[in-house]
Amino acid sequence: MESNPPSDGRAAPLDGVRVLDLSSIVMGPYASQILGDLGADVVKLEPPSGDMMRAVGPMRHAGMGAIYLHLNRNKRSIALDLKAPEGRAACLDLIGKADVLLYNLRPQAMARLGLDYETVAALNPRLVYVGAYGFGEEGPYAGRPAYDDLIQGMTGIGALYGRSAEGAPRYAPLTLADRVVGLHLAIGVLAGVVQARATGRGQQIEIPMFETMAQMVLGDHLGGRTFEPAQGPAGYARLLVPYRRPYATADGYISVLIYNDKHWARFFRLIGREDLLGDERYATHTARAENIDAAYRLVSDALSSNTSRYWLEALNGADIPAAPLYGLDDLIGDPHLEAVRAVQTLAHPSEGRIRTPAPAGRYGARPLRVRRPAPRLGEHTREILQEAGLDDALIDDLLARGVAAAAE
Numbered sequence: 001m002e003s004n005p006p007s008d009g010r011a012a013p014l015d016g017v018r019v020l021d022l023s024s025i026v027m028g029p030y031a032s033q034i035l036g037d038l039g040a041d042v043v044k045l046e047p048p049s050g051d052m053m054r055a056v057g058p059m060r061h062a063g064m065g066a067i068y069l070h071l072n073r074n075k076r077s078i079a080l081d082l083k084a085p086e087g088r089a090a091c092l093d094l095i096g097k098a099d100v101l102l103y104n105l106r107p108q109a110m111a112r113l114g115l116d117y118e119t120v121a122a123l124n125p126r127l128v129y130v131g132a133y134g135f136g137e138e139g140p141y142a143g144r145p146a147y148d149d150l151i152q153g154m155t156g157i158g159a160l161y162g163r164s165a166e167g168a169p170r171y172a173p174l175t176l177a178d179r180v181v182g183l184h185l186a187i188g189v190l191a192g193v194v195q196a197r198a199t200g201r202g203q204q205i206e207i208p209m210f211e212t213m214a215q216m217v218l219g220d221h222l223g224g225r226t227f228e229p230a231q232g233p234a235g236y237a238r239l240l241v242p243y244r245r246p247y248a249t250a251d252g253y254i255s256v257l258i259y260n261d262k263h264w265a266r267f268f269r270l271i272g273r274e275d276l277l278g279d280e281r282y283a284t285h286t287a288r289a290e291n292i293d294a295a296y297r298l299v300s301d302a303l304s305s306n307t308s309r310y311w312l313e314a315l316n317g318a319d320i321p322a323a324p325l326y327g328l329d330d331l332i333g334d335p336h337l338e339a340v341r342a343v344q345t346l347a348h349p350s351e352g353r354i355r356t357p358a359p360a361g362r363y364g365a366r367p368l369r370v371r372r373p374a375p376r377l378g379e380h381t382r383e384i385l386q387e388a389g390l391d392d393a394l395i396d397d398l399l400a401r402g403v404a405a406a407a408e
Contacts, residue, residue, distance in 0.1 A: 010365065010366040011039070011365075011366060012038060012039025012363075012366055012368065013038045013039055013363065013365075013366075014035060014038040014039040014040040015039045015040075017035070017039075017040040017041065017099050017100070017193060018040070018041045018043065018097065018098050018099050018100070019032055019035055019036075019040050019041065019042045019043065019098065019099065019100040019102055019189070020043050020045060020091075020094050020095060020098040020100065020101050020102070021042050021043060021044045021045065021075065021102045022045050022101070022102065022103040022104075022105065022115075023102055023103055023104040023132070024046070024051040024052060024053065024104065025051070025052060025053055025104070025178070026053065026067070026071065026148070026175045026178035026179065026182070027104055027132055027148075027175075027177075027178040027179070027181050027182045027185065027209070028102060028103065028104040028132055028182070028185065029044075029051070029053070029071040029072055029182075030071055030178065030179055030182035030183075030186075031102065031132070031182040031183070031185035031186040031189065032044070032075065032102055032186075033070075033071050033072065033073060033074065033075070034182075034183070034186040034360075035100075035186055035189060035190075036073065036074030036075050036372075037073075037074055037359035037360075037368050037370075038359075038368065039366075039368075040100075041076070042074060042075040042076070043075070043076050043078060043094065043098075043380075043384055044072060044075045044076065044077045044078070044375070045078050045079075045080060045082075045091065045094070046077060046078070046079050046080075046377060046378075047079065047080070047081060047082070048079050048080075048081055048377075048378075048402060048404075048405040050063055050079070050377040051068060051072075053065060053067050053068040053071065054068045054377065056068065060351050060352065061350060061351065063376070063377055064350065064351055064374070064376070068374060069348070069351065069354060069356065069373070069374045070356050070357060070374075071374075072374040072375065073356065073370050073372060073373055073374050074370060074371050074372050075372065075374070075375060076372070076375060076379070076380035076383075076384060077375035077376065077377055077378055077379045077380055077381070077407075078094075078378065078380055078381045078384045078385070078404070079377055079378035079381055079404060079405035079406070080381075080398075080403065080404050080405075081402065081403050081404070082113050082115070083113070084403045086398055086401075086403045087398070087403045087404065088113060088114055088115070090385060090388065090390065090398065090403075090404070091115070092120070092123060093385075093388040093389060093390065094384070094388050095115075095120050095123060095124055095127065096123055096124050096388075097387070097388060098124065098127060099126070099127070099128060099193055099196070100127070100128045100129075100130060100189050100192070100193060101115075101120060101127055101128070101129050101130070102130050102132075102185070102189065103115075103130075103131050103132075104131070104132045104133055105131075105133070106133050106134075106143055106145075107131060107133070107137060107143075108143055110131070117129045117204040121202065121204075124202070125200075125201060125202060126196050126200060126201065126202045127196075127202040128189060128192030128193055128196050128202045128203060128205065129202065129203070129204045129205065130185065130188050130189050130192060130204075130205045130207065131204075131205070131206055131207070132181055132182075132185045132206075132207040132208070132209065133146065133208060133209065134146025134150075134151070134208065134209050134210060135208050135209070135210045135211070136206060136208040136210075136211055137206065141210065146209050146210065148171075148175045148176065148177045148178045149171050151177040151181075151209045151210055151213050152171045152172060152176060152177050152213075153169075153171070154210060155177075155210065155213040155214050155216075155217045156217050156221070157171065157172060157176070157177075157213075157217065158170060158171055160217075160221070160239075160240070163235075163240055177209055177213050180212065180213060180216060181207060181209045181212045181213065184207050184212050185207045188205045188207050189205075191205075192205050220236045220239060221234055221235050221236050221239075222234060223235045223236055223237075237289060237290075237292050238289060238292050241292050241293045241296055242293070243293065243296030243297050243299070243300050244292075244296055246325045247299060247300055247303040247304075248300070248303070248304055249303050249304060249306060249307055249308040249310075249311055250304065250305065250306055250307050250308075251307045251308055252307075252308040252325070253308070253325040254303070254308050254311055254312060254322060254323065254324060254325055255322065255323045255324070255325055256299065256303070256311075256315060256320070256321065256322045256323075257321045257322075258299060258320055258321075259321065260285070261283075261284070261285070263320050263321070264282055264288070264295075265277060266318040266319065266320055267299070267315075267318070267320055268282075269318075270314060270315070270318050270320075271302045276298075281294060281295070282295060308324065312324060332355075341358055342357065342358050343355055343356070343357055343358065344356055344357075344358045344370065346370055346373060348373045348374075349373065350376060351373075354373075356370065358370070375407075376407040377405065377407060378404070378405040378406040378407045379406075379407040381395075381399070381404050381405065381406040381407075382395055382399075382406055385398070385404070
């Protein structure tokens, strides 16, 4: 599907919400992309050098890397040097008309720019001021730098990979922490806007990476240490056994999850092991959890005896959850994703035809859409400054002195 569909006149969920987005890289832009998809007017404020993700290829033109294109649709770009007094003054003009200020600089850096909460709240008391950075300000790690890999390492994800796969620790091969925290960041913005509209007052919201990811990991893996005194070690055993992985068949791999009592009974019949139907180790969910390594080893041994196609047909025929193991190209070409247009082909004004993941979810009152492709650096600088009340002569002066930048 190739489209940049026009508006149908119906309001999107966040129409009328303006977000001034000072964030960069992945975490913050992912959050503001979600808000933009939901209809918010997201103003992406970048330094004249641009968001660093612009430089990460592959790309057709400088400053328009693939990940940047996916993270920054449905936004407008303004380029300002916030270290220059005139750039900061222009930013404050934008803040005065914003509902949300979103950033992922460390709070100390925001303070050095004169954009701390106390300063901007005095200018705009309704402002929702939302920061996402490595560590909460009340703990001893406050102010430390943090990136996705570091947070994955500190929250046990790297070690869990090593423990479950009986190999060396590693990171998840995607920006897991950035995107999980980005989701919480978008939720925090929405909560702040709802409360500000109900009370007339904004607030400062902090979404720290370390604490947010620790909450997610420990939600699964507190295990026996949930209790005082402990009722066993930390860790969810089912997720950690070596055999919890794609199962090898005679000619490849498939994904299978035999989960409830009915699934296991059907599986035993399918593989000709009716004798196991009365085996106490597999009779209940609790018993299987206590013997999960043996249960998954049994499945692994059975599936190695025939082809992937055979097992997918047999398991699906028995209503046992099973799926093929995809590579990235398989995912992109999946017929279900094609049918629901989960990956769309769009016409970008400078980059030509591009594929991009579609906005997530279905909204009956007004379908979500890509209203704007990812902008060139400073593509909307002039129009945004005009909306903030700056006259053309001042804008020309800012551009001439390099305090602001605009796309050709």
